[in-house]
Amino acid sequence: MPFDTILQGGHVIDPAAERDGVFDIGILDGKIAAIEPQLDANAAREVRDVAGKIVLPGMIDTHGHIYQHVTGKFGLNPDMVGVQSGVTTVVDQGGPSCMTLPGFRAFIAQPSKTRVLCFISAYLVGGLEGHYYPELYGPDQVNVAHTVRVARENPDLVRGIKAHAEIGGASRWGLDVIKLGKEIARGAGLPLYIHLGQLWPEKEGTHIDPDELVRELVPLMDAGDVLAHPFTRHPGGFISTETGDVHPIVWAALERGVTVDVGHGSHFSFDMARQVIAAGIKPFTLGADMHGYNVKVAAADDDRTKNPFFGVAPFNLTNAMSKILHLGMALPEVVATVTANPAKMLGMEDRIGTLAVGREADVSVIEILDGNFDLSDNSGVSVTAKRMIVPSFCLRAGEFFAATSPLVPPALEKIAA
Ligand SMILES: [Zn+2]
Numbered sequence: 396m397p398f399d400t401i402l403q404g405g406h407v408i409d410p411a412a413e414r415d416g417v418f419d420i421g422i423l424d425g426k427i428a429a430i431e432p433q434l435d436a437n438a439a440r441e442v443r444d445v446a447g448k449i450v451l452p453g454m455i456d457t458h459g460h461i462y463q464h465v466t467g468k469f470g471l472n473p474d475m476v477g478v479q480s481g482v483t484t485v486v487d488q489g490g491p492s493c494m495t496l497p498g499f500r501a502f503i504a505q506p507s508k509t510r511v512l513c514f515i516s517a518y519l520v521g522g523l524e525g526h527y528y529p530e531l532y533g534p535d536q537v538n539v540a541h542t543v544r545v546a547r548e549n550p551d552l553v554r555g556i557k558a559h560a561e562i563g564g565a566s567r568w569g570l571d572v573i574k575l576g577k578e579i580a581r582g583a584g585l586p587l588y589i590h591l592g593q594l595w596p597e598k599e600g601t602h603i604d605p606d607e608l609v610r611e612l613v614p615l616m617d618a619g620d621v622l623a624h625p626f627t628r629h630p631g632g633f634i635s636t637e638t639g640d641v642h643p644i645v646w647a648a649l650e651r652g653v654t655v656d657v658g659h660g661s662h663f664s665f666d667m668a669r670q671v672i673a674a675g676i677k678p679f680t681l682g683a684d685m686h687g688y689n690v691k692v693a694a695a696d697d698d699r700t701k702n703p704f705f706g707v708a709p710f711n712l713t714n715a716m717s718k719i720l721h722l723g724m725a726l727p728e729v730v731a732t733v734t735a736n737p738a739k740m741l742g743m744e745d746r747i748g749t750l751a752v753g754r755e756a757d758v759s760v761i762e763i764l765d766g767n768f769d770l771s772d773n774s775g776v777s778v779t780a781k782r783m784i785v786p787s788f789c790l791r792a793g794e795f796f797a798a799t800s801p802l803v804p805p806a807l808e809k810i811a812a
Pocket of ligand 1: 460
């Protein structure tokens, strides 16, 4: 048999390959063996009819928190965020550190069916309990040489460096930690991913001007570095609290090749997103930013409810895609934020992010439902979207996974009154 599987009759959207149309995809031994307008259905052991569905290069979530157990309640199960949600690659943002990367490899990356990568934490301890205790994240809790060494020794796993530029940290240590994070990124030859907005409360008796913070931070960033949470509902995002417009310094950064990751999480605000997109800034990558405190979990206990991120509107990667689609980005642009663009951000465009013969068969199949769907953010705004993207299944290196994760939120269709 020339093929193990044929995905038949799906609408393939693959921005990196400039492919947008109906194609059959043949898969053999975990690799893509053919992409043709039509393949002989008798030439495969198994044919999956995907007519009416959309076939994408395996989706890449640039912002996950999947260092399960080690990061306490913060870390989600990697395959629930990954293959069981139709996502073939998940990048953990800042969970593992130079000290805990071996555990991340042995207990997360290796056993997971999902392709697991990370942006290693700039801090020695990594993202324990979701950076719950700010005193663990000061400049004295960073070791540049150790982190550079571990990043360089583990290029198959470590694709960047994660640090935070937020108001609580700045009230304690200024931008010292970010500067060390930048030093690590330079030493490792990897991009720096910066969290914007608020994470910790300000130190008592201090006040940080969020606009000033952005003005000091952004010039530190180089081409390939990533600004995350541009649409944050917290102060310190792309919109100046003084002028209500996009910070001029953000434009300058984008011009020199700094990119933008949505990092949806509990930060996403429709109002901010609408304003930033209307100003002409489109996110390069998406990033769901799901973690144990911001997704619906069966047993919400006290510790969780005390967390500032608790109780957000249900979301995941495809829900975030539906939101930026609703905000006016074209479907191929939306697809690029979870395929071609993250592959570039990771420096892996030769391996993932597009469907090409000879590559590992990482393929995501989604559906676009038409109707009136309720989409909400965490600042209390909700919209009615006409189209809702839901995952159907994925193939990871040719292996089939139905999108059965409990983390996929239901498509909430509004009933006409
Ligand atoms: Zn995050």
